[in-house]
Structure formats: structure tokens, C-alpha cells
Amino acid sequence: MSRDKIKPIAVSSPTRQANTPDVPTFQELGYDGMTIQSWSGLVAPASTPKDGQKKLSDALTKVMQSESVKQRLASVGMNLPPDTSADALQALLTQDFARWADVVQRGGITFN
Incomplete structure (x- = not known):
């Protein structure tokens, strides 16, 4: 699937990602419990x-x-x-x- 056919709606990290700065976090969208990050x-x-x-x-x-x-x-x-x-x-x-x-x-x- 080509990248231009996928539209990210949010990231689960606590802050926006540097490589997708226009994609909000779930927390910014009002989903406080959706902050999940790998470590x-x-x-x-x-x-x-x-x-x-x-x-x-x-x-x-x-x-x-x-x-x-x-x-x-x-x-x-x-x-x-x-x-x-x-x-x-x-x-x-x-x-x-x-x-x-x-x-x-x-x-x-x-x-x-």
C-alpha cells in the first residue's frame, strides 16, 4: 500500500512525532487514556x-x-x-x- 493512501489520525505517544508533526496525539484529541509508548x-x-x-x-x-x-x-x-x-x-x-x-x-x- 502506498504511503499517500494512508492518513494517520493520531499518535499514541505523549507528544507529537518529529517525522509527522501535523499528526496530533490522542491526548490532544481528548482521549487521555490512549497514551501508549514503547520503551x-x-x-x-x-x-x-x-x-x-x-x-x-x-x-x-x-x-x-x-x-x-x-x-x-x-x-x-x-x-x-x-x-x-x-x-x-x-x-x-x-x-x-x-x-x-x-x-x-x-x-x-x-x-x-
Whole structure:
């Protein structure tokens, strides 16, 4: 299907996408519960020493803030969040787990 035959109506991210700036977010259209975003992160075993965690976090933050990485991510439609720290990822995970646990519970979804 050619791209000119598809008309996006909204994006589910919290902000508009750089590659489609004229496409509003669902939130802008009045659908507050439709903010859904994918994420990527670096995780380590809980037993990783605090100084090791800090070194990993600092190194990843440095890499993620480099222009070449930002440009590459943007070229595939990924936007970096304002905060790429380990604490920010933990907050996102906590929020996501709570959100989807509620959906699973309300939907009566079970796993085999």
C-alpha cells in the first residue's frame, strides 16, 4: 500500500512525532487514556553493586545524549525522553506495570 493512501489520525505517544508533526496525539484529541509508548532500557541484576549501576547509567546517559545516536533514533521514529536516567526508567516501568495489570485484571485475562 502506498504511503499517500494512508492518513494517520493520531499518535499514541505523549507528544507529537518529529517525522509527522501535523499528526496530533490522542491526548490532544481528548482521549487521555490512549497514551501508549514503547520503551527500551538497559537492565542489570538487582545484585549489581551500586557503583556498577552508576557507571552503567552514566555511560548509557552519555551515549544516548550523543548527536549521532539521537539522529539515528530519530531516523527510525524514536524520540528520546527528556530524562534517560535509571530512576526515570524505573518510574516508567512502575507506571506501565500498574497500568497493564489493571487492564489484565479488568479484562479477566489469564495466562497459560
